[in-house]
Amino acid sequence: MEGTIVRRVIPSDNSCLFNAVGYIMEHDKHKAPELRQVIAATVASDPKKYSEAFLGKPNEEYCAWILNPEKWGGAIELSILAEYYGREIAAYDIQTTRCDLYGQGKNYQERVMLIYDGLHYDALAMSPSDGAPEEFDQTIFAVRNDRTLGPVEGLTLNLVKEQQRKRSYTDTANFTLRCGVCQIGVIGQKEAVQHAEATGHVNFQEYK
Template sequence: MQLRVRHPAGQAVLTLDDSTATVAILFTSIAQTCALDVSCISLMSGFPPAPLNVAHDSSASLKDIGLQSGDTLIVKAKQADVNVTPTPVGVVGAATDVSQMSEDEQLAHAIAMSERDAGLGVAPSSSAATPAPSSVCVRRVVDSDNSCLFRAVGYVMHGSRSHADRLRRECADAVSADPVRFNEAILGASNAEYRAYLLNKDKWGGAIELMILSEVYKREIAAYDIVTQRRDLYGEGNGYSERVMVIYDGIHYDALAMAPRRNAPETNDVTVFRSDGGDAAAYDASARELVREANRTRQFTDTANFTLRCLVCQKGIVGEKEAREHAKTTGHQNFGEYA
């Protein structure tokens, strides 16, 4: 059995024996992969993701809890087990208001502050900057909570994953402020309906929202697609002198940053950089290399062809389009991937 695992530091594939693997073995394997204490781990699975409510020391088999080969698991560190070091006055971090951070961000923040205290950390730039010549593009994972696009853009724009609600409102306000531009033909719904859709935290963002956020922040947003290895550049031709980057795996957005090394703490990240200099080509090349490797290792979901089952009525479904139609006609929202 192969399981895709998305954890705070990236992604991995676990291979477990179908006949002997238990929940306890799963948690132990994830703990080793993610460098977390097994008691700190909570899991989410399904489509859309829902908590997997099992004890980490359970002897139940993976099939008993409904897992199948090819499923994706999202790993979160329980907040109670994260020891967060407060940010000293004058130190700029990925997010300085610890109480507003997500669980994953608190963990990363604690690690970063520990490295800073040991002399390893450097405060990140909050505006356009030039990464070191040896910098590499790294993927910064955000929560899979249906607001991933807004969290990813919030990270690259503000250095924090906690701005999703604010960015949703900015997109909703932009739509309602220009009903001529954002009409039913463009949105696939009335202007008022689409605004309400955006303000629903269970709904996903996409190309329209990336276009709007590019205009709100006056920055280009380079969105890299792992499945097609294509780059879409929102705000191109608008004269913006700065650029940020995000990555899409078919159902989920994460942030991209330039860092001095692959395992560098987030406090070293440069997420905003000039788009009109020669360095932009180097950063784009580094991002494309990351995307090629993610595609080679199949760190994506082919939404046009992946197979799902409705966990409410058990109907088999192929692709995101059928899933959306099924949800619209039945009201069923809970799906899981077939192997």
């Protein structure tokens, strides 16, 4: 196995989860509108499974909410997309180096990988060499009989740990952000989300 695991940056536009999934599944960073539709249709088709208790809001309200390009995706959306594509999705958290696996237990034969910094999702890919063009990326990996990716997992964890050492993550409970539009300071993800919802501003920079 020749190559290196690389982090492919996805634009920060509130649809990073969907565009990152589009990239690792189909080499397409512009799938967000389509994948939001997929999720809304899936949720609407099974109100029993996707109940208010599960979604945190009524089924219909959630469907309208997830179609809004300003809204962020998370665990619910990743589990639906794993099922939609029939592949496991591994999401690595930089702050804790934990890996959350979606689509587990369904015996899928392939896995794709994301990296998460507390606010933002990027894609993980195997590149033949540092600096090789993205069209040479391998993003879909065969799951072995022991349900691992073999050496790929070690390489991936090394990258995640390297990002952690560089503190390339956001401590979402305690970080301080400044709104790039009006320069107001906010603390924590909760305040950032409230500010974004109140003003429509979504361009935050971390500052210490």
